[in-house]
Amino acid sequence: MSKAILLTNGQRIYNDELVKSEVLIVDGKIKAIGEHIQVPSDAEKVDLDNGLITPGLIDIHVHLREPGYTNKETIATGSKAAAHGGFTTIAAMANLNPTCDTPEKFKEQVDRNEKAGLVKILQYSPVTVGRAGKQAVNVAEQYAAGARLFSDDGAGIQDAGVVYQAMQQLAKVNAPLCDHAQDNQLAQNGVINDGATIAKKLALPGMPAISETAQIARNLVIAQATGVHYHVCHVSTKESIDLIRHAKQQGINVTCEVTPHHLLLADADIKEDDAEFKMNPPLRQRLDQQACLIGLLDGTIDCIATDHAPHTDAEKQQGFLKSPNGIVGSETAFALLYTHFVKTGIFTLAQLIDWMAVKPQAIFNLDNAGLLKVGDPADIAVFDIDHQDVIQPDQFFSKGHNTPFVGEQVYGMTKRTYVDGKLVYLEGEG
Known part of the structure; x- marks a missing residue:
């Protein structure tokens, strides 16, 4: 059994409103969603700093x-x-x-x-x-x-x-x-x-x-x-x-x-x-x-x-x-x-x-894609909607830099991305 991960101090959309939320990931799946989730003592706790939690x-x-x-x-x-x-x-x-x-x-x-x-x-x-x-x-x-x-x-x-x-x-x-x-x-x-x-x-x-x-x-x-x-x-x-x-x-x-x-x-x-x-x-x-x-x-x-x-x-x-x-x-x-x-x-x-x-x-009836529900694959994105950033192609991971949006000031850049509970992107990676 893999180590549990608790995403804490985040927020998500619930009934069309932003609510404070935690997400517990166990064995690559979403085990619980809510506030003040009880977790194993050895669970890894990740502070999202008020990040927006969405389905991947x-x-x-x-x-x-x-x-x-x-x-x-x-x-x-x-x-x-x-x-x-x-x-x-x-x-x-x-x-x-x-x-x-x-x-x-x-x-x-x-x-x-x-x-x-x-x-x-x-x-x-x-x-x-x-x-x-x-x-x-x-x-x-x-x-x-x-x-x-x-x-x-x-x-x-x-x-x-x-x-x-x-x-x-x-x-x-x-x-x-x-x-x-x-x-x-x-x-x-x-x-x-x-x-x-x-x-x-x-x-x-x-x-x-x-x-x-x-x-x-x-x-x-x-x-x-x-x-x-x-x-x-x-x-x-x-x-x-x-x-x-x-x-x-x-x-x-x-x-x-x-x-x-x-x-x-x-x-x-x-x-x-x-x-x-x-x-x-x-x-x-x-x-x-x-x-x-x-x-x-x-x-x-x-x-x-x-x-x-x-x-x-x-x-x-x-x-x-x-x-x-x-x-x-x-x-x-x-x-x-x-x-x-x-x-x-x-x-x-x-x-x-x-x-x-x-x-x-x-x-498209995608069975293996998560929708931020208990029991679903832990396919999760976390976005920063509080702070402004600038689109800079030299920070892209794609080989392509071809975009007309260079220099745009935006909110909502990605903080973290998980696929089946595995961290595949972390803000600040170069």
Whole structure:
């Protein structure tokens, strides 16, 4: 039996209010939650200094880059970055080289994740062979190998017949198709939102909002026909959100996520040709940004996911035309959202925790993720919501420093992160 750990002098959300709390961890599980818990005399006592205790956050959308792109990130650095951000479970996309599109390759990837990862890593299977969009993987075989999430993220599947075939297979095993919704013919090789102001000012080719919305419309119809769980990744436009809202009202089994950057930024925030603002889908207009907020608050958008996408400094210094898409998000998501939305009264703290921990667990039936309940795995994050800090990429554990939020003053940086009762991040680690 392992030594008991008592987290004391903390606070947690209970009935939508902050209450003083202690948490007792025994054998990697939560044994008790409350005040003045009786503990063994040899228990390790950890003073949290009024830190906020939450369930370990769950990020359903990250890129770990290993194998194939370890100059950008590794499983070790990406999972440490997740722990630094308070995440205890992350789901890793399959845009790797080679991608894990057979049972053998999938099992090899899971083994890599388990050996190198500091947090729990759920591995996506690609939807199509080689993520080429031409032929669906053998879903039954991938499922038997342990795959529970399927996505070609980074590329939209252009062939409707392939989507139909994949959704039919996925419905049989009750697994979701998680979709990067993009019609390439409508996207027109755009690198920035297609708007009359910013794209024109910077003389950059624009990506129309319809490139996302049209693909979602097509796939919602196919999802309705097959009964599959259709999950839209990083939704970004008002029209897309309107479509998903209507589809839910019609009983279609659809869920969706939004990223912190689409909640916090719009294309109007891009002042120059700075690829730290380049991502896909691109930052949209203010009305789209507002629609993302409204969609979260009314339940149309189910959860928040970072789309953590690390690249090298050199890659992101090439401007919009040549730089790859994406920004890092694991280490900044909670603090940015807490600062901009909870402290300003737009969200409640309970809502933020719900979107970053509770809802992802429920949407994807994640049995091994904790929810801060007695008997659950001791997957716990502790945040400092009392003191201000500054986002500084030289303090990241990710290899990627690519973020437009450098220098932001925030509250809610992580103090401690536990996975199955094991301390995987401690404030001040270098």
